Amino acid sequence: MGLPNHRASYSDQSQKSVLRVWRDPSAAGGLNMAADEALARRSEETNSVLMRLYGWQPHTVSLGCFQKIDDFSRASFLAHWPVVRRPSGGGAIIHGTDVTYGLAVPSSHNWSKRTEDLYSAVHGALVQELNDRDLKARMVEVVRREQEQNFYCFNRRAFGDLVVEHPIASSDCGNCKILGSAQRRLSGVVLQHGTLLLHRNPQMQGEGSHPGLGDFLQSKAGSVSDVIEGWLQRLADQLGSQLIQEQGFSYTKDNEGIMRRTNRYETAAWLNRR
Numbered sequence: 215m216g217l218p219n220h221r222a223s224y225s226d227q228s229q230k231s232v233l234r235v236w237r238d239p240s241a242a243g244g245l246n247m248a249a250d251e252a253l254a255r256r257s258e259e260t261n262s263v264l265m266r267l268y269g270w271q272p273h274t275v276s277l278g279c280f281q282k283i284d285d286f287s288r289a290s291f292l293a294h295w296p297v298v299r300r301p302s303g304g305g306a307i308i309h310g311t312d313v314t315y316g317l318a319v320p321s322s323h324n325w326s327k328r329t330e331d332l333y334s335a336v337h338g339a340l341v342q343e344l345n346d347r348d349l350k351a352r353m354v355e356v357v358r359r360e361q362e363q364n365f366y367c368f369n370r371r372a373f374g375d376l377v378v379e380h381p382i383a384s385s386d387c388g389n390c391k392i393l394g395s396a397q398r399r400l401s402g403v404v405l406q407h408g409t410l411l412l413h414r415n416p417q418m419q420g421e422g423s424h425p426g427l428g429d430f431l432q433s434k435a436g437s438v439s440d441v442i443e444g445w446l447q448r449l450a451d452q453l454g455s456q457l458i459q460e461q462g463f464s465y466t467k468d469n470e471g472i473m474r475r476t477n478r479y480e481t482a483a484w485l486n487r488r
Contacts, residue, residue, distance in 0.1 A: 233263050233450040233457050236464035240269035243276060243298025243309075248475030249465045250316035250405060251301065257318030258402040263325070263453060265317045266464045267442075272296055273310030273417055278303045278367070278396065283486050285365050291420065299485050302407040304396035305367035308422055311413040313442065317406045325453075326404045329397055333374035336408065337393060339448035340376055340441075347435035350379040367394050368411065368424040380430050392427050412438055 238249065246268055257264045274296045277286060280303055286292065289306075317336065319326045325335055337353050344351035354375040364370045368391050371377070376393035395408035411426030428438045450457035465472050478484055 231455050233265065233446075233453050233455040234460055235264075235446055235457065236266040236460045236462075238266050238268040238463050238465070240271035242272070243270065243274045243296060244476045244479035245467070245472070246270065246314070247298060247300060247479045248472050250318075250407065251475050252465055252469075252472055253316050254318040254400055254403045254405040257320050258400075261320050261322060263317070263319050263323060263455070264464075265315060267313055267315050269313060270309035273308070273415065274298060276300050276307045276309060277485075278305055279398070280488060281306065281365075282488050289365060289422075291418075291422070297485065298479055299487070300396070300407060302396040302398040302405065304372075304394060304407075305370050306365050306422075307367045307394075307409050308415050308418050308424075309409070310417065311415045311426060312409050312411050314407065314409045317408070319404045319406070321402050321404070330374065332397065332404065332406055333395060335452050336395065336406070336449060337374050337376045339452055340393060340410075340445045342448055343441055343444040344378065346444075347431070347441065349431070349435065351376060352379075353377075366422050366424075367409070369421060370394070378427075378430070380425075390425055390430070392425075410442075 241249070249266065249268070253264050253266055275286070275292055275298075277283075277297065277299045279299060279301055281299075286297060286306065315336075317332075319332065325332045334353070341351045341353060354371050354373060354377060371391065372394070374395065375391050377389040377391045380390050391411075393408060393410045395406055397407075398405045411424055413426045413428045414423055427441065431438065431441070446459070447457055467473075
């Protein structure tokens with residue numbers, strides 16, 4: 215596949231008991247989606263659970279794989295925003311004041327068997343972390359159909375979404391959704407995308423504007439960075455694995471496979487496929 219070699223130990227059987235996480239730099243939409251796809255392929259090849267955390271520069275709208283491009287075109291406020299289509303489902307997300315994760319799980323792993331199990335593991339770990347920091351967090355269990363159809367992901371409520379009960383809730387749902395995820399099942403691997411809102415995006419207004427974790431996290435409860443560190447450790451614990459936070463990045467921009475994938479995500483054919 216032409217992916218960069220990171221460590222020879224990837225082929226070691228001990229990988230099954232390790233969660234490897236990269237903190238990648240903020241990047242444009244096409245490159246971010248290409249890096250997630252490359253991560254999925256590496257997970258399949260090494261039979262290991264891999265994760266990358268990243269941001270977006272410039273601020274970007276990402277559409278779910280099955281959203282209609284006409285719906286985006288009708289959102290006139292977004293006309294001049296960069297836009298990319300994700301390989302995973304869900305609604306439109308306004309990126310720039312969030313942290314996004316890509317989590318790749320090989321089909322041999324128990325977490326890949328049922329959608330609900332992977333959501334519960336990832337979102338449940340953050341619920342535990344937030345509750346221990348005196349934030350009233352939970353996962354959505356019952357969904358009204360109309361909540362699944364909104365253009366914006368964070369106006370929707372789907373099974374497993376992480377919400378926080380808080381007075382500044384900006385929707386008629388009576389809570390703040392701060393983490394949503396969606397999956398794509400590929401050959402031999404499950405790729406799960408998720409976005410954790412950190413702050414309200416100052417470039418957005420109206421129904422697409424949503425508060426994030428840092429907007430209601432009390433100083434005595436720690437920082438956003440503290441929460442993320444605790445979340446990753448709890449996720450590794452649920453996996454029964456050692457958490458390894460890798461140095462460096464999960465990809466190199468000039469890698470042939472990354473460039474090819476980036477170009478595909480930047481084409482009009484991919485963006486306008488629905």
